[in-house]
Amino acid sequence: MKTVKVLYIQNKSPFSNDLWQSCLSQIPKDQQKKVNKFRFQKDKQASLLGKLLLKRVFNTFLTNTSLEDIQYTKYQKPYIDQDFTFNISHSKDYVVLAYSLNEMSLGIDIEEVNTKARLEDFYSILTLEERNKVNVSNDPHQSFYDIWTLKEAVCKADGRGLSLPLTDIQIREACAITQQNKWFYKAIDVAPSYKCHVTSNQVFEIVSTAVSVEELHEKSILNKELIID
Numbered sequence: 001m002k003t004v005k006v007l008y009i010q011n012k013s014p015f016s017n018d019l020w021q022s023c024l025s026q027i028p029k030d031q032q033k034k035v036n037k038f039r040f041q042k043d044k045q046a047s048l049l050g051k052l053l054l055k056r057v058f059n060t061f062l063t064n065t066s067l068e069d070i071q072y073t074k075y076q077k078p079y080i081d082q083d084f085t086f087n088i089s090h091s092k093d094y095v096v097l098a099y100s101l102n103e104m105s106l107g108i109d110i111e112e113v114n115t116k117a118r119l120e121d122f123y124s125i126l127t128l129e130e131r132n133k134v135n136v137s138n139d140p141h142q143s144f145y146d147i148w149t150l151k152e153a154v155c156k157a158d159g160r161g162l163s164l165p166l167t168d169i170q171i172r173e174a175c176a177i178t179q180q181n182k183w184f185y186k187a188i189d190v191a192p193s194y195k196c197h198v199t200s201n202q203v204f205e206i207v208s209t210a211v212s213v214e215e216l217h218e219k220s221i222l223n224k225e226l227i228i229d
Contacts, residue, residue: 004100004198006108006208007053008190009216011046012093020045023217027051028068046090052216053097054086061101077159087156094190098198107157109149110196115141125151125166145195146187150176153199154183 015023024032031051038044051067058065062084070078079085085106086099098108119140123131130147137143151166154176158164169176169183176183176199184203188196198206 002100002102002104002200002202002204004098004106004200004204004206006096006098006188006198006206007057007211008094008096008110008188008196008208009049009053009211009213010093011042011049011090011095013213014041015045015213019217023048023052027055028066031067031070042092043090046095049095049213049216050088050090050097053095053211054088054099056211056216057086057097057099073159075160075163077156077161087153089152089156089196091194094194096188096190096196100200100204102202104204105157105159105201106198107153107155107200108196108198109152109156110190110194111145111149111152113141113145113193113195117141117144119144122148127167127170130171142195146197147171149195150185150187150197150199153185153197154178157183157199157201 035044035047038047055067062082065080065082069080071081072078083103084101085104086097087106087108088097089108089110091110092112094110096108096110098106100106119134126147134140134143150171151169154169155161155164158178164178169178176185181201183199183201185197185199186206188198188206188208190196
């Protein structure tokens with residue numbers, strides 16, 4: 001069975017200017033531009049943390065690979081040209097990275113459960129069966145976000161993103177199904193009030209690890225120093 005590893009990090013506290021500049025300097029200029037395209041600082045910080053998590057994995061397992069080697073499909077899904085796959089997602093106070101040292105399609109999505117959301121506004125992404133499931137649930141918001149994160153993760157694993165209509169994804173007990181593919185899935189318990197799913201076209205097991213900003217920053221600085229030397 002293939003193994004998918006998930007790293008997750010909290011993005012709750014804003015960085016000081018010194019910490020921000022120090023972390024930003026750890027990634028290539030073109031990736032810095034991508035980070036700075038976000039309008040809000042919290043989203044910029046989330047994007048940066050995702051790239052630093054990925055850099056940490058590269059430095060550990062793919063020492064001849066860097067963030068500069070990232071390429072993009074026509075649907076703008078990032079990848080590298082090796083037997084390695086990854087996907088990143090963030091929502092409010094958390095950033096998650098799923099990766100595997102195997103050739104497989106992989107997607108991850110995390111969402112904060114917004115208990116004030118009007119669920120009927122999102123019924124267009126649900127099948128009739130799924131709407132009924134949400135309506136009869138003891139906790140409709142939890143049920144809805146379970147479905148939503150799973151579908152989003154399938155879209156990302158598929159590679160077409162939201163070009164794949166969410167209503168085309170049929171969720172079954174063991175897998176999710178699109179017209180051409182079967183997607184296996186697992187939920188991850190990252191934090192209370194959050195839902196997170198990982199999906200792949202192959203059966204897999206998950207190993208998840210929490211990472212702190214301090215640890216990530218220290219490792220990034222150390223790796224930069226080693227490269228300079």
